Amino acid sequence: MKKIGFLSFGHWAEHPSYQARTAGDTLLQSIDxxxxxxxxGLDGAYFRVHHFAKQLASPFPLLSAIGAKTSKIEIGTGVIDMRYENxxxxxxxxxxxxxxxxxRLQLGISRGSPEQVIEGWRYFGFAPKKGESDADMGRQKALEFLERLNGEGFARPNPNPMFPNPPGLLRLEPYSEGLRERIWWGAASNATAIWAAEQGMYLQSSTLKFDESGKPFSIQQAEQIRLYKEAWRKAGHKREPRVSVSRSIFALMNDQDRYYFGQQGKGADSFGYxxxxxxxxxxxxxxxEPDQLIKELAADEAIQEADTVLLTIxxxxxxxxxxxxxxSILEHVAPGLGWR
Structure with a gap:
């Protein structure tokens, strides 16, 4: 059994074949x-976060709106670039x-990936400390985020506040108990997957990772997931780890599907920079076709290792x-793989 969600990049463009031509279109259609x-019956709704692009960027208004209009589905990100965040x-x-x-929030964060502009986080008012890389800055911000999610007081109260304070140091509000245990880390390497496990974060692994062995993608990703699970076990966390992988998967059910995606299944792994x-x-x-899709997906080692599959849409x-x-995936593919 696996959880199945979708992952949306939230693109929009003024194109005659697009339904999402403006930012408003994309936001409202994402809610719908x-x-x-x-x-x-899908299990999750996840959204990418990219700055300086005609894509979804500020996730929390969208996630809040979805949370208010749904009752069961997990909602999350894949991923928030921590270099840009306070x-x-x-x-x-x-x-x-x-x-x-x-x-129901399942929040994916990461140190970030190449962006639309040079050192875009500087425009947001952030810069690495001396001797620190932007990746170091992203990970340090992630650790501070995790620490403050614990809900422990850290700020000295004003002796003459506008409103009465509870005793002791103050924490950030509103506090949501349990959210600290639902943070995911988007890892591109084996080392950062292990680090995420040690910090008690779940693992998100996408359709690319750093090439660390020259092996096919699904084998390298499966190895990354196994290293993560072993590190989680060694860290002694009381809860079970979770791992998601994202994939572009399309069941060719009609001529429209074949027109849009018929050539995509003929591709192969690729290497680049x-x-x-x-x-x-x-x-x-x-x-x-569904029967062929079931055979191909059954051979994907990383999918077998993961508990959650995010379908890029x-x-x-x-x-x-x-x-x-x-x-089409839920009805014609998932049962044949034992996911449902």
Whole structure:
């Protein structure tokens, strides 16, 4: 059994074939898609976060709106770039969104990936300390975020406050108990997956990772997941670890599906560079008739290791078509793989 969610990049563009042509289109359709996904039995609604691009950027208003209009589906991110964040303000935003949803937030964070502009986090008012890289800054902000999510007081109260204070040091409000245990880390390497396990964060692994062995993508990703699980066990956490992988998976059910995605299933893993000196391996997409899709996915080692599969969706094609895409997987593929 696996949890199945969707992952939306939240694109929009003025294109005649797109249903999402403005930021407003994308935001409102994202809410409608999450509501409809819950109705068909999907387990999660997740959203990418990118700055300086015509894509979703500020996740908490969207997550709060979805939380208010749904009742069961997990809602989350994949991932928030911590280089751009004020960890304390983020604790307040995340706490509010989690309370609105009744404790369904599954928040994916990371040190970040190459962005649209050079050192975009500087425009947000942040810079690494002397001797620190931007990746170091992202991880340090993540640790501060985790610490403040614990809900322990740390701020000295004003002796003459506007409103009466409780005794002792003050924490950030609103506080949502249990949210600290529902934070995920987007790891591109084996080392950061192990670090995430040691910090008690769940693991998100996407359709690319740093190439650390030259092996096929799904094998490298499966090895990363096994290292994460072993590190989690060694850390002695009381709860069970969770791992998600994202995949582009399309069941070809009709001519429209074949037109959009018929060529995607013929691709293969590829190797390239996401940073000037960082070689990466990019996983293939899957698109085939349901029976063939079941055979191909059954051979994906990383999917077998994960408890959650996030299906990347073409959000610009509109809510109705994306519900068709997701329903096709739920009805015609998931049962054959034992996911349902």
């Amino acid at each position: 898609l999450a509501v409809a996904a819950e109705e068909i 960890p304390l303000y983020m604790v307040e935003d995340a706490g509010a969104a989690d309370l609105i949803s009744g404790g 996401i940073e000037p000196t960082q070689r990466a391996v990019f996983g293939r997409g899957y698109a085939a 073409p959000n610009t094609l509109g809510v109705d078509y994306n519900i068709h895409v997701l329903s």
